Amino acid sequence: MRIHIPQSIAEAMSMRKELPEAPFFAGGTVVYALGHSYDDAIDISKAVGSEIFHTMRHVHIGAMASLEKIRLSELSPKVLRDAASFCPSLQQRNAATIGGNAAQRRDDGYLTAALLASDPTVVLMTEEGKAEATVSDYLAGRADGLILEFVFRKNLPGEARRIGRSSHAHMAVSGARVGDAYAYTASSSGFASGGKDCWQELGFKDDLLGSADYKRYLLSVMF
Template identity: 30%
Template structure:
């Protein structure tokens, strides 16, 4: 039950309110949703902060390569419609099947709630994405998405002001398994070419996140649940890793310039015309 709602004018006010225990609210598809995992009574709405609405090229101090900066209130649909956004990220955004929800849900919000059925996190982990964050004391920094996900105790309270995606990432291939397009994904996996190697990002519903070298599947703690048995999930993870790694090593994944060389989505819908 929301007891206080403040419409923030800028990031500074947001961070200051977060320090007082307010939680940021952007698209609302997680916070306002039935059975939301976001607990709290006081919220600061950031949807009207103009600085957070942009998608632009960005050069990071002390970090090599060029990046695209996607502001905290940019929605999935904004990303899909923006020419700067890499193809693999657009493809990940399209995993959210509902256009209406895509109009509302923000990329940073999806990352911030760290859902283990995330549409985006596997691809972004594979592609070494970064985040532009503010600490509760207002200190700005750039951290890796991997740190944000796996070091929750350290970064759990940080405000994610922007997502930073490297424009020089090699081919990325990904796959999401769900009962229907609108159901929660139970396995989402992405592989990205990293030099001669391949990096894989994985999230498994009720098990969590993993990032690993694509040559071997790590030990994933799996559970029998409404989505299927452990044996089924283990099998899927193995065959999907092989498929995706082979796909990016053959350079047939999605490239960061937005063009889609990948065949993953075609395979998903069946080959016959």
């Protein structure tokens, strides 16, 4: 694999135009995983920030912030710190980024429920220029591009929970709540956000992590 290292966002975007098959390489935990093979990858570590900082009303988290950095930072929303700890391996948490996690739109994503319940703004770079979207739109595939940062409301109350066979097994289900906003994920079954009972919208399916009925029951008693 050839790894290209752009020094700026503009350079990263022009490389992507020339190499449309090349993934962005953030923490690399997916790009490097077994079963993936790419001729080229675009390392965005020099182009995209990893800082976590407060402004008057918001918390900004750079897309390159690792799950471990988010977990340890007192500036991160609590619901996101809870969710970052769902990734059981320290090595993986040190490499895996919030941008790379969101970009996969996984229904067993460590951060998916916490992101949906807190619904930050996602700042993106697209071919047309800088754009903003809600995380719900991004995760639903209604917005796309290179994620630059997430902007959360400050002082968000909330918590995230997970259930799996063990702390190191993939999550069967997860949930998060921020005030009156709830979000849920179930493996192989999608994710949903809205009111407390929005888990009912999921199309529950059996898989190695549990039966559809098992996952439906777990979410019905999660909060």
